[in-house]
Amino acid sequence: MSAVPFHYVDLRTFCYATEDEKRVEAALRTFLPEETELKRDVTEGHNGDRIVIFSIRLERADDVRHVLSKLTGLGELDRLLEELEARIDDNCAFYIGLDKQAAYHGDVALGEGLMLRGKVEAYPAKRERAIATANEALEDLAAQADGA
Structure with missing residues (x-):
């Protein structure tokens, strides 16, 4: 993936009182x-x-590429492709919920606990264009995962 399909990527998680902050x-x-x-x-x-x-x-761009490269470990890229339209809003933002527990163990899985939000590069900045761009990026990731 040479071109980066996102302007930026935000990652966020909450640590509740019952959880270990370092974990x-x-x-x-x-x-x-x-x-x-x-x-x-x-x-x-x-x-x-x-x-x-x-x-x-x-x-x-290198940091965004790094985050996206981690998604090649996601066994559910096909599911993301199927749900793509529901995961992109009118502001061209792409959302993925990731499993916090799996991530702690170094694994990548869809789930809850970690939120990834990426602002899709789309010219013009229309939802339809963002969907096409994100689709292409996810297909590239799927191809990389298959080749890995």
Whole structure:
């Protein structure tokens, strides 16, 4: 994948009071280039419990490529392709929920706990164009996964 189909990629996860902060951070780092600095915000939940929000926006093409390359380990790329229209909004943003527990173990799976949001490059910036661009990118990833 030489051209990067996203302007940027955001990754975010929450660490609840019942979770180990280092493990949650490690899960998110499964998708990140080494030495990436995470933003860490502490907030309070509905019942007064402490919640740590880890987030990062990657804008450099190499960093975005790194995140996308991790998706080649996703055994459900076909499912993403099938659900593509539902995963892209009118602002050309593409959403994937990833399994936090699997990520902690170094695996990549669709699920809950980690959110990936990518702003799809689409000229003109129309949802239909974004779907076509994301479709091409996912097909490239699927081809890489098949070749791996």
